Amino acid sequence: MQKKAVSLYKIALYRKFMITFEAIDAASPGKSLAAALQAFERKHGVHLTLHDCRGIFYHADGTPFFPGRYMHIHPYCITGRFETPGWNRRCHEECMLRAEAAADRLRRPFLHSCWKGVTELIVPLERNGSLALLLYAGAFRTPGTELPEELPEPLRQLYAGLPLPGENLGNELALELQLFGQGLLHYADLCRNRTGAPQERSNQIRRFLEDHAHEEAGLAELAEALHLSVTYTCHLVKYHFGKPFHTLLREERIRRACNLLHSTELPLKAVAAAVGFRNEFYFNRLFTRVCGIPPGEFRKSGRNQPGAGWPFA
Template sequence: MLKTVFLDKFDPGSPGSYLAEAIYAAERLFGVTITIHDHRALLFDADGKPLLPGRDHHTHPYCRAGRYAVPEWNRSCLAECAFQAESAALCELRPFLHHCWKGVTELVVPVERGRTPVLIFYAGAFRGPGAPPAGFEAAHAALPPADEKSVSDLARLLTLVGQGILRALESSRESERRQPPSRKQQIRKFLDEHAHEPAALSDLARALHVSPSRAGHLVTAAFGCPFQELLLAERMTRARNLLLSTDYPQKEIARCCGFGTVHYFSRMFRRFYGMPPGRCRDAKKNGVPGRDPRKRTEFI
């Protein structure tokens, strides 16, 4: 007689309960370490708690070795991943191999929403073609090569996993809605999707199919504040989440959260939270503990 056995602790309506295990499963299957750069601060719950804590840092032992002990190494790593590799992801929107200054090759998989990468997966570390730093020769030789078939299979899997994560986040919100979306939910959805852009009240009005003046009244009635204040609050929440949970440079956080310049971002952050963004990040750290500019990418 056929019996059905349901898996424990698997609730599709609660992404935090199974997304981490899905990433661990991919790591075990391919023998890699996976990092996720969250460009829209999507992987947080309503209280600002990360759904995938620690996934924004490259935790492979080879990548971590010496990074914070040797002057300039951390800056070089940020230049490679936060700027060079992610610039390539912004331009191409397809998986590629990135060869870094430390002699490592990583698979980079951008996951897009609306032709914009919102999540970027890094998987590795593989033995790259470059020479490792002095003293790292043995550890470098022990890294596995980037086998073409395995890397291609992993790229396809991570693309599906990324799209699945985005859909899981949408489903978790939709599961709370059993009636047609209210105006408040429609406005919140607009902010979720457009707060990182130069969004204006007129854009919201078009999305709601009402006049700008009517849209302004709807925002005030639903949230108790004007649209620009609501938009700023959303951007500040995302910026705070990224400051406290990642080591992204402030310039990158400003760009991800919709601020034109890092100076404007810093000024608005100070006004909103009463402290500059650097002090906010330092307070968290105290409570817990420019290399070759040429592009080093290989599309697959």
């Protein structure tokens, strides 16, 4: 009797303190990942920004995974950025172009200080040897830094309220960001609507495009990756996709460009380079021919319309 009473007590205690954990839907984990991102910010007292280096973090309809997260939205970063001439350009050059170049060179977490005097932790994520995603955590004051003279007093007051780096930028934060980023990379794979076994030829071809579309990739490189002849590889591509390889490559690059145009303020030249076009003028002509409007107009017309103007089914 006494054992039974103890068992009933344990069951009642367990039910009292029982916590229900929500499982992540592997097929559609976006909501759970967004909640996890917000929880991460609360835990560490930081703002997170995601830079999609290659335009691969989008859903099937062309909408980005985390709308509004691809730009630095911290009050200090956003204040005056679009009102003061030249500030937006400097922010682009500092936190996109220069930071990405440093990340591509280092390929490890590092601290970055911008022209406004704030420090952020930047964590690069690779995908098959190519830089795919940058996670920014901040913003913090930079000890010993003199702020630019053009910064107005209200912005200087905002800066004074920022925390010092302290222990928040230690290895633990960098490690957690790397793990979270790996989850995003896995989510990107799930959202590519890949069907069938990974070793199937169609999936091998699709994965090659995903990994190398931003590079100087051609049919010969695909044939080499598949360990097949160029002639047979050409036949396989047309058999599985109903179109030649160069068309698949062009469509993949244009898809990525659409995503970056919708979700970032990157200059057109940087968008073209990020998705694999080395010539900005060729990119403009091709984009206009495929989408019906120039990339600049596409950005203006589709920014607040998720999936608008998506050129492919």
